[in-house]
Amino acid sequence: MARQPKGPVAITGNRLDDGRVVYFTGSRWSDVASDAAIAQPTEADALLDRARAEAAKVIDPYAIEIAKDLPSRYREQLRAAGPSVRLDLGKQAGRP
Amino acid sequence: MYRYDEFDHRFVAERVTQFREQVARRLANEIDEEAFKPLRLMNGLYLQLHAYMLRVAIPYGTLSSRQMRALADIADTYDKGYGHFTTRQNIQFNWIKLADAPDLLDDLAKVEMHAIQTSGNCIRNVTADQFAGAAADEIDDPRIVSEAIRQWSTLHPEFSFLPRKFKIAVTAAPFDRAAIKVHDIGLRLSENDDGERGFEVVVGGGLGRTPRIGHVVRDFLPERHLLSYLEAILRVYNQLGRRDNLYKARIKILLDESGIAEFSRLVEAEWAELKDTAVDLPADELARIAAYFAPPAFEVLGDDDGVDAAARSNPGFAQWLRANVVRHKVQGYAIANVSLKPAGGIPGDATSAQMRAVADLAERYSFGEIRVAHEQNLVLPHVRRADLFALWQALDAAGMGDGNLGLIGDIIACPGLDYCGLATARSIPVAQAISERFASPARQHEIGPLSLNISGCINACGHHHVGNIGILGVEKRGEEFYQITLGGRADEAAALGELIGPALPADEVADAIEAVVETYLALRQPHEPFVETYARVGIDPFKERLYGQAAA
16 A cells, blocks of 8 residues: 555455446455455555455455444445435445 | 448447457456556546446537437446436446446447547547527537537547547537637637638637636638648647646646747647648538538428417416527527426436437427537427427426526536546535525526536536536545635636635535525626626625635
């Protein structure tokens, strides 16, 4: 990572075939945010390296900071949920 | 309407075939993302926050009913039943799967559409006055020359790798509805005292992080020399535009750095070499293109259209008539604007059912023609006045009957952080809060003409700099904040808005806009639109109202 994260991190990216947001579980990719493996700041780079090694079908994995089981940045909260103006769409809608 | 020739058909079909192979190789991981990304972008396919987004070109904003139905089918087959009309007269689909994209592009090609040059550092889809061919104040149909520019710029080998993207807008009317002064090149067709036609050529306008109003580099360029002159401008830009810094690569920065006099000198020198070569279209080719835009078979109609009687008995129709209906060049006809801005709605979004409704209504009432306006509305350009009431009733039934064109409810908003990977803040919820606050049509009409534009980042797709009221979403300490500017305008008197003060949190924006509007209402003279009151009184009264005495 460009800088050492302050808190725990998860690894995310977009799935190659449909662009959907996915999270790295430590061994595979899941489209459920709560499946994400959480690493402490000192282990963030190692987790990202492992994710990249498994990223044949995922575009540009990167680390995001997590606080209280949620991504810290609102951008990542929107990615994890879907458009806030269309609650019937995206992950929040509970269908693919 | 323009029809593809054999070359166009073959080229678009070949491009889809190529892209199909590229997608297959990418899905099989035979090529990596770094290699593939420029290929998908060349075909209009972006990766956004939640999925791939496909941007489809709608040249000069003109669609047939058949094309609109195809877009509706695409929304249902490949997306989630809706599309988003953009500030560049295009349409975007938000939930496209990579594997589906080639089939989608095949479907588009069947109705003579594609997504080529909707991304990348090339000459993008040319935009034009949405009232082209219908406006009472136009010299000629600006789509004729727009189509010539489209043909010239499509896959132009010399201009496929410009320093940065390049946008051209065209109008043929004195009243500028195409925002030509905030494009890389803006063209206005006019007629001189001898009845000759020529273009005012405006260069170096643009929004984004360095907003600029364009400079007139030629007052009157004879019509026949347009393409050679454009080529000269592009050549100078291509050679001298900066490639070392993404943020300084647009032609507006070249003009800043070289000065207008030097830039004009370079263009004129280049043009001297080009103007008598084969670049310019021969008159018969221009006439061939013009034939595609021949006016439809208008009837000779009288004044007795029954519109006034219908308006007297129906206030909703009266409001729509007042705001959305514009004078047509042919007696007995009108230009009918279809608002995609219901109170609380998402600006520019249309469901597939709405697209089909508009396609049907265009067929019944407007010779099968539809336009997309850069304000993210639709237009039925050629409606008999006698049909207006029936049209409005049908639009209203489909949720598109709002009579708010050019009023505060007619908000331009980019997709913002609800969809866009570049955004720093959301735009749509702010637009919704404001349009709900001003939901009363009577109140909107009382306030009068007022443009309110919202962008979710500094790239300014929501044209916030040129809104009478502009709102820019920024990230501040990890929260969404919004800067407000006043006094911008996108018309022939184009101006950039002035920042009123520190950014506000999201939940204070609608209150602030209401305070700005109340301040205006208290200060305005009879029939004085917002932007003129602002020009007369300046920013201080608004600042004082929003931030208190100390700020002003």
